[in-house]
Amino acid sequence: GAGVSQSPSNKVTEKGKDVELRCDPISGHTALYWYRQSLGQGLEFLIYFQGNSAPDKSGLPSDRFSAERTGGSVSTLTIQRTQQEDSAVYLCASSNSGVARPNQPQHFGDGTRLSIL
Amino acid sequence: AQSVTQLDSQVPVFEEAPVELRCNYSSSVSVYLFWYVQYPNQGLQLLLKYLSGSTLVKGINGFEAEFNKSQTSFHLRKPSVHISDTAEYFCAVGRISGGYNKLIFGAGTRLAVHP
Numbered sequence: 001g002a003g004v005s006q007s008p009s010n011k012v013t014e015k016g017k018d019v020e021l022r023c024d025p026i027s028g029h030t031a032l033y034w035y036r037q038s039l040g041q042g043l044e045f046l047i048y049f050q051g052n053s054a055p056d057k058s059g060l061p062s063d064r065f066s067a068e069r070t071g072g073s074v075s076t077l078t079i080q081r082t083q084q085e086d087s088a089v090y091l092c093a094s095s096n097s098g099v100a101r102p103n104q105p106q107h108f109g110d111g112t113r114l115s116i117l
Numbered sequence: 118a119q120s121v122t123q124l125d126s127q128v129p130v131f132e133e134a135p136v137e138l139r140c141n142y143s144s145s146v147s148v149y150l151f152w153y154v155q156y157p158n159q160g161l162q163l164l165l166k167y168l169s170g171s172t173l174v175k176g177i178n179g180f181e182a183e184f185n186k187s188q189t190s191f192h193l194r195k196p197s198v199h200i201s202d203t204a205e206y207f208c209a210v211g212r213i214s215g216g217y218n219k220l221i222f223g224a225g226t227r228l229a230v231h232p
Contacts, residue, residue, distance in 0.1 A: 004160070035222075042121075042207060042222040043161075056219075091160055103149045103168050103211065106220065108160030 002026075004109035006092050012115045015084060021077045021112045025094030032075050033106060034067055037089040046090075049075060050097070079114075087116045119144045121210050123223035131231050132200055138193040138226045140208035149211040150191040151220070152182055156204045164206075167191065178202065203230045 005024040013019055025032050034046040045059040049069040060066070064082075069075040079086055093106035124139040142148065149168050153161040165176025172184040182193045191208060208223040 006160075033220075040224075042224040043209075043220075045219070045221075048219070093161075103213065105151060105163045105166055108153075108162070110158070110160045113158075 004092055004094050004107055006090075006109035006112050008112060009110065010113045010115075012117065013082060014117050016081055018078065018080045019082055019114065021079075021090050021092075021114070023075045023077070023092030023094075023109060025073065025075070025092070026107055029094035029096050029107070030072065031095045031097040031104075031106075032069060033093040033095075034075070034077050035091045035093065036061075037091055037111070039088070043091065046077070082114075082116045084116045087114055089113050119148070119210055119212060119221045121208055121221055121223035123206075123208055123226045125226050126224065127227045127229065129229045129231060130198055133197045135196050136194065136198050136202075136228065138206050138208075138228065140191045140193065140223060142189050142191065142208075142210040144189075144210060144212065146212055150182075150184060151209040151211065152176065152180070152191070152193050153207045153209060153222075154178075154204050155207065155225075161207060164193070198228070198230045200230050200232060202228060204228060 007022045030051045032049040035043040047067045048056040064080045067077045089111040091111045093108045095104045095106045097104040120143045122141045130136045151166045152164040155161050165174045167174045167184045175181045180195050205225045207225050209220045211220045
């Protein structure tokens with residue numbers, strides 16, 4: 001597709017369950033980012049992938065959060081044993097940034113709205 | 118450490134009036150600056166960016182912003198707003214870290230345009 005695609009668009013689950021959120025970046029974009037947007041808040045950086053390099057996981061809030069990026073394309077953000085404070089919109093972005101072009105803007109998907117009951 | 122402050126959480130304005138959304142940043146190194154807009158139930162869309170060069174940057178939808186290094190500001194302006202400009206606006210500062218552009222976002226300003 002032309003833009004960043006995220007699925008599902010909405011997810012409601014019970015506290016304690018695991019959830020997986022998917023991001024399909026723009027074709028050819030080597031950089032992929034995950035952010036969390038809580039109600040009334042700005043965006044909180046979670047994790048960054050660049051090609052085959054080790055990801056920057058410095059923003060993950062706890063060890064219940066993990067992310068993978070397979071084949072340098074699709075990424076999955078997994079939250080284990082969900083808590084009510086995990087309720088938020090999770091946004092994915094991609095860019096064609098790299099060492100040679102580090103300042104390229106990020107293009108965002110529409111997000112996954114996660115609600116923990 | 119970098120930070121971004123959006124001075125107004127909400128800005129109400131009448132249609133066809135001018136608007137300014139304020140953004141200040143702190144950083145000890147050269148930065149890149151961005152404004153994004155978020156419409157309801159959508160992701161963020163890039164409005165404009167400052168990377169280098171001219172300090173007055175023009176973006177989409179008639180918006181522009183001016184980079185002021187001495188005041189560490191990057192305020193967003195539009196001379197005449199439309200109802201359709203009602204949205205959340207985010208200022209972001211980026212710096213090169215580990216070979217990529219790491220963005221720090223402000224908390225956002227909700228622009229409400231009234232008829």
